Structure formats: C-alpha cells, structure tokens
Amino acid sequence: MHWTRRGRVNKMSDDLPRFDPERDPEWRERLTDVQYHVTREAGTEPPNTGIHYMEDRKGDYRCICCGHLLFTSKMKYDSRCGWPAFHTEDQNAGIKRIRDNSYGMLRIEVRCGSCDAHLGHVFDDGPIEFGGERYCINSASIDFELEVDDAE
Numbered sequence: 001m002h003w004t005r006r007g008r009v010n011k012m013s014d015d016l017p018r019f020d021p022e023r024d025p026e027w028r029e030r031l032t033d034v035q036y037h038v039t040r041e042a043g044t045e046p047p048n049t050g051i052h053y054m055e056d057r058k059g060d061y062r063c064i065c066c067g068h069l070l071f072t073s074k075m076k077y078d079s080r081c082g083w084p085a086f087h088t089e090d091q092n093a094g095i096k097r098i099r100d101n102s103y104g105m106l107r108i109e110v111r112c113g114s115c116d117a118h119l120g121h122v123f124d125d126g127p128i129e130f131g132g133e134r135y136c137i138n139s140a141s142i143d144f145e146l147e148v149d150d151a152e
C-alpha cells in the first residue's frame with residue numbers, strides 16, 4: 001500500500017469499518033466521494049466544511065449509510081470545533097467505541113451501532129452538565145431529518 005496515513009499503514013484491515021459486500025455497491029453508488037471515504041474508510045472531512053456543522057433546527061440525525069437514528073437536535077451543541085458536536089447519543093443508537101492509535105494519538109473512534117460506519121471520535125471535553133463527552137462527528141456521516149413542526 002502506498003498510503004502514508006498511519007491509520008492506513010498500521011491498522012489491521014479488521015480495524016476499518018466492517019465491509020458489507022451486499023450493501024457496498026449501493027453505498028458506492030448513492031454516497032458522495034466524501035461520504036463514502038468518511039464512513040467506509042474512516043476518513044475525516046476538513047473542519048468547517050460539513051453541511052451540518054452550524055445546523056441548529058430541530059430534528060433527527062441518522063446514519064448516512066443505513067438510516068439508523070444516532071442523535072437528535074437536543075443533543076447537539078455549538079462546540080466551535082469545526083465539526084458537528086453532540087454531548088449524548090440516542091439511547092437506542094448503540095454507538096460503538098474503538099481505540100484508535102492513528103496519528104500517534106490515542107483517541108476513541110465512534111461507529112454506527114448498526115452498519116459500522118465511521119462517524120468520528122468522542123472526546124472528554126464536552127459539557128459537564130451532560131456528562132462531559134463531546135462526540136465530534138463528520139457531517140458526511142449523518143443525514144439530518146428536519147422535524148415536521150419546524151419545517152415551515
């Protein structure tokens with residue numbers, strides 16, 4: 001492999017999001033290059049570029065790959081970190097946490113509890129009143145579903 005990213009070189013292929021031979025063709029077809037790279041190859045979108053970063057309307061955030069409910073607008077807050085940030089996950093989201101040693105840092109990667117899509121990372125500098133965690137999530141990995149009441 002010619003990848004220079006440590007994440008590609010040093011991680012076992014088992015550490016990348018689970019490859020799903022049945023759904024992969026659909027994802028390659030439907031997702032944009034950035035969405036595919038982030039979710040299936042554990043990529044990261046550039047800061048301040050994601051479409052959901054400044055989103056503050058009411059609604060639900062679902063996995064871009066499988067539609068699984070991950071977060072709601074009640075859990076989102078303005079972290080000013082460049083990516084959408086959430087302090088809590090939906091109680092049925094079942095988001096997976098995986099140790100990520102890439103780039104010489106120990107971070108905790110988070111993935112969709114249903115299809116294993118890479119979402120981002122979770123850090124411990126979130127709002128204390130909600131437990132102190134910050135889910136730093138790529139816009140490219142989530143789909144926003146505007147709440148009907150708010151959609152006028």
Ligand SMILES: [Zn+2]
Nearest residue numbers: 063066112115
């Ligand atoms: Zn998913």
